[in-house]
Each structure stands twice: as C-alpha cells, then as structure tokens.
Amino acid sequence: MEVSVLPLRRTLEVRSGENLLETLRRNEVPISYSCMAGRCGTCRCRVVSGNVLVTGAAETGRPTADGQSVLACQATLVEDCTIEIPEVDEIVVHPSKIIKTTVVGIEDLTHDIKRVRLALSKPFSFSAGQYASVQFAPDLVRPYSMAVTAGGEEAEFHIRIVPDGRVTSYVATQLKLGDAVRLSGPLGTAYLRSKTTDPVICIAGGTGLAPILSIVRSMAEQGVAYPVHLYFGVRSPRDIYGIEWLDELKARLPNLTVHVVVTSTNEPGPYRAGVVTDAVKHDWDSLKGWRAYVAGAPAMVDASTILLRQKGIRAEHVYADAFYASGV
Structure with a gap:
C-alpha cells in the first residue's frame, strides 16, 4: 500500500x-x-x-x-x-508534559480579568501562541493561553471571571498564593511561525490578548523587522488592559503598530470606537501576502477569519484557536 x-x-x-x-x-x-x-x-x-x-x-x-x-x-x-x-x-515538536506548578501571583487586570502567575517545577517547552490545560482541582480544568514566552521560570495566564462559572469562580474566590496547580500541554496550532518574513496582523478580543502578547513578545526576542499590526478589541474602556506591556513592545519593535478598539464608548480618548473587525476592514484594502494570528471569542475569531481571507490572506496563513465557554 x-x-x-x-x-x-x-x-x-x-x-x-x-x-x-x-x-x-x-x-x-x-x-x-x-x-x-x-x-x-x-x-x-x-x-x-x-x-x-x-x-x-x-x-x-x-x-x-x-x-x-x-x-x-x-x-x-x-x-x-x-x-x-x-x-x-x-513544524514544531513539543512532547506533551504534565507540570506541577505553584501559584506565585494573583492580581486584577480589569474588573473581571485576573492575572495568574505560576512557578514551574521544571522547564515547560511551547511555541508562542499555544495554550495549556490548567487544572486547579481534580474537577476544575480549563484551557488557557500562555501570555509569556517559553524558557522562563513562570507561566502566566489571563483569566476572565464568568458569573457562575465553576472554574473561574474558584479562581476568583478560592485560589491563593502557594496553591498547587497542574499544567498539561502544550496544545494548539496558532503558534508563531518563525521562519517567515511576511508582514503580520494580529487580532485579539478580550483575554485573547494573552496569546497575542506571547507571540509579539517572541517577535521582540527574535528582533523581527517585518511590519506587525496588532488590533485589540474590547467591549468598554474598563475592559482595556496591558497597555504598558504594549507600549514596551512598541519600544522594542519599531515596526509594531497597536490599535485599541472599543465597542461601546462615548468618552473622548486615545482609542478608536467601534468593532475591531470593522477597524481592520476600514484600514486595509488588501492584505495579500500577510499572515494573521487571531485569538478571542469564537464569534470574533470566525468573523475575523472570514474578513482576513476576503482581504487576500491565504486560508492556511490565518492561525486561530478559538475557545468556547463550556465548563468555565
């Protein structure tokens, strides 16, 4: 055969x-x-x-x-x-591992997003943009994207607290410093492609900023010279976070342009108003020859994927792992 x-x-x-x-x-x-x-x-x-x-x-x-x-x-x-x-x-090969970790940081990023930092018991290899299965207790497991690059002593996750969500309610009310948490992975296919010089557009919605941060941080470590446009869409001004990280990345990557787009706002300010996909549609007549990384809610990921393909990006060059809200 x-x-x-x-x-x-x-x-x-x-x-x-x-x-x-x-x-x-x-x-x-x-x-x-x-x-x-x-x-x-x-x-x-x-x-x-x-x-x-x-x-x-x-x-x-x-x-x-x-x-x-x-x-x-x-x-x-x-x-x-x-x-x-x-x-x-x-091609990437990161044999799957189960890693024991310890909670070393819990802080509020917004009114409903927690930053959780975990100290790793041993090295955890992954490609920027991938995610892991995070187990807080035997019956409390949820996939979350790493917000940092590999090679450090910590993993970092941005977790939106969902009302009545089993896992996120535990994170909001019971998780504490020193707790043991198990990671397994890495998982996902929306990882940074490092052997290309094609320009890149990133679209992040809410905590979808976490894997995009990992990707752009890895670009900064590699010193890439190609253009990178990062669109960060949120519902309201109080949902914006990570601006200091984005400013730092702009200083390290001269060709990085950041667009923060707020759906519902009547407040004057430095951010654009509207839907993030509408901002991309307005800004670009063609994205032929570009690559894209998309992260966020499934509806946003689907709409972005359709738009990017309409703008000329090849289907196989749109990288996205949408997360669904079951068991949150």
Whole structure:
C-alpha cells in the first residue's frame, strides 16, 4: 500500500492498519505533534485523495472524504491515499508534559480579568501562541493561553471571571498564593511561525490578548523587522488592559503598530470606537501576502477569519484557536 505525501512529493510504502503519525515519524517526514492523543491539534493534515479511518474515541471507524482535515495521530491507513502536511517551516515538536506548578501571583487586570502567575517545577517547552490545560482541582480544568514566552521560570495566564462559572469562580474566590496547580500541554496550532518574513496582523478580543502578547513578545526576542499590526478589541474602556506591556513592545519593535478598539464608548480618548473587525476592514484594502494570528471569542475569531481571507490572506496563513465557554 502506498501513501503519497504533499508537498514533499514523497511516496511511502506502508502496511494497512498503520497509524498515520507513526508512519510519518518513522519515515522522518517533518510534521508537528505533541500530545499524541488527539487533543492538541498540532498534527493536523489533509486527506487529498483516498481514505483513512479516523480512530478518535468519539469517531472510531469513521472513513474520511477527499479534502477532509484529520489528526495524523488519530488516523489509520487502510488504502492508497494522498496526504498533505503543513509547510515545513511551520513544524514544531513539543512532547506533551504534565507540570506541577505553584501559584506565585494573583492580581486584577480589569474588573473581571485576573492575572495568574505560576512557578514551574521544571522547564515547560511551547511555541508562542499555544495554550495549556490548567487544572486547579481534580474537577476544575480549563484551557488557557500562555501570555509569556517559553524558557522562563513562570507561566502566566489571563483569566476572565464568568458569573457562575465553576472554574473561574474558584479562581476568583478560592485560589491563593502557594496553591498547587497542574499544567498539561502544550496544545494548539496558532503558534508563531518563525521562519517567515511576511508582514503580520494580529487580532485579539478580550483575554485573547494573552496569546497575542506571547507571540509579539517572541517577535521582540527574535528582533523581527517585518511590519506587525496588532488590533485589540474590547467591549468598554474598563475592559482595556496591558497597555504598558504594549507600549514596551512598541519600544522594542519599531515596526509594531497597536490599535485599541472599543465597542461601546462615548468618552473622548486615545482609542478608536467601534468593532475591531470593522477597524481592520476600514484600514486595509488588501492584505495579500500577510499572515494573521487571531485569538478571542469564537464569534470574533470566525468573523475575523472570514474578513482576513476576503482581504487576500491565504486560508492556511490565518492561525486561530478559538475557545468556547463550556465548563468555565
């Protein structure tokens, strides 16, 4: 049985019943992976032709259709097929870890956003823009994006407190300095692509600023020279945070331009009024040749993704991990 791999134009001889990710790794085909269990999404690829069986827990035995996206770690090879993997310059490999941490900081960023800092018991490797599963107690687990870059002694998360949310209510009322918290990951595919010089647009909504901060902080560490436009959308002036961090990043990245957009405001001030996607639509006739990172509520992420593609950014160059509010 043969598997053709695009864009490498390689053909692999395999046996029926083999796992796709294991086959790619054995043949030294470059592909991102982390958790190996279908949770992180980093080994996503596309079935161009032929069939594989999706073997995830919820979909065991489901055949694919041409053009369908699958996770390589959850795909079983059953016939000749053609698989398209991400561009080589997008490959990252951070084997999934479970890390014990200790709460060393809790502070208010806004009226409903907490900054939680965790001291790491050992190094935690991730790419800027990824997130982790944060477990505060056995039944209190939620994904949150890292707001800092890898290599430090702490992880940092920005957590919006949701009324009656189980996890966020615990963070607001019971979490304290010295508490033990478990991290697992990293997870997510909206990580910084470091081997490109294409200009970048970032769109963040609310606490979606956290992964965007991680991405732009990593750009500053790398000293990138390409243009970066960061749009930060919030509901009202009291939801704005992180301005001092953004000012610091502007000083380190001369080509960084920051746009803060407030949906509901009658107050004069330095910020733009309106919806963040409308601001992007107004500012740009074309974004052809650009790359984009988007983070925030699913509705904002979906609207931004559609707009950016309309403005000329290739679909595969719009990187986004939307978070849903279940179990908050």
